Amino acid sequence: MNDDEILSEFRASEALLEGHFMLSSGRHSGHYLQCARVLMNPERAGRLAFALAQKIPREIRNEIDVVISPAMGGIIIGQEMGRALGKDAMFLERPDGEFHLRRGFRIDKGAKVLMVEDVVTTGLSSREAIAAVGREGGEVIAEVALVDRSNGAADLGVPFFPLVDITFPTYADDEIPDELAAIEVTKPGSRKD
Ligand SMILES: O=P(O)(O)OC[C@H]1O[C@H](OP(=O)(O)OP(=O)(O)O)[C@H](O)[C@@H]1O
Ligand SMILES: O=C(O)c1cc(=O)[nH]c(=O)[nH]1
Ligand SMILES: [Mg+2]
Numbered sequence: 001m002n003d004d005e006i007l008s009e010f011r012a013s014e015a016l017l018e019g020h021f022m023l024s025s026g027r028h029s030g031h032y033l034q035c036a037r038v039l040m041n042p043e044r045a046g047r048l049a050f051a052l053a054q055k056i057p058r059e060i061r062n063e064i065d066v067v068i069s070p071a072m073g074g075i076i077i078g079q080e081m082g083r084a085l086g087k088d089a090m091f092l093e094r095p096d097g098e099f100h101l102r103r104g105f106r107i108d109k110g111a112k113v114l115m116v117e118d119v120v121t122t123g124l125s126s127r128e129a130i131a132a133v134g135r136e137g138g139e140v141i142a143e144v145a146l147v148d149r150s151n152g153a154a155d156l157g158v159p160f161f162p163l164v165d166i167t168f169p170t171y172a173d174d175e176i177p178d179e180l181a182a183i184e185v186t187k188p189g190s191r192k193d
Helices: 003-012 037-038 042-054 076-084 126-133
Strands: 016-022 028-033 066-070 089-093 112-120 139-149 160-165
Touching: 003 037, 003 042, 003 160, 028 076, 028 112, 037 042, 037 076, 037 112, 037 126, 037 139, 042 160, 066 076, 066 126, 076 089, 076 126, 112 126
Parallel strands: 066 089, 066 112, 112 139, 139 160
Antiparallel strands: 016 028
8 A cells, every 4th residue: 555545544534633632742733643533444444454564574574473552542453453464462551550461461471562553653652562561571573553643753662664654743832833722622542641
């Protein structure tokens, strides 16, 4: 799939939102990619996961033991990546602020993990999820995401293969342009702090 075909999947699913959003990192943006809308169609979700699997170099793909993703946004694309790669897929949750495996999920010591995200903006959530896998005894060998919003700048500490780069401006609290400040802010994600 080329970038235009991927972007048309986002447009077709009305996943490109405009307004005033507070992102997971606390930064503000006039744009939000609501990946849940892209993934609500199982056929489309499977197609995108298959395309994402092709982005992973073969030598890394062959090493993957298991797929892990951070809830909530990572769950559906993580499951579809598991299907595309023929591996089990688990997810991390943070009901108390720090990511953990719950629900009986566990990984073998030294297991090689593919981290799967829906969106990477600052990379903070990815780095937290990668650290959590280390605490659980695994080793993240690479990450994939549907969208890289960081303009290639996010440093995850592991090789990162996004399906598509879609970079929109983001702003700290004290940098919000007047036209954005005039719009009521919404926080679509589930991070609590
Ligand atoms: O790279 P970052 O700056 O960390 O931003 C990206 C993260 O933000 C969103 O999750 P969010 O915390 O909003 O929760 P959700 O997955 O439950 O929607 C998204 O699913 C990524 O996990
Ligand atoms: O940075 C985020 O929190 C974020 C941005 C975005 O466009 N979509 C999303 O799900 N999260
Ligand atoms: Mg998330």
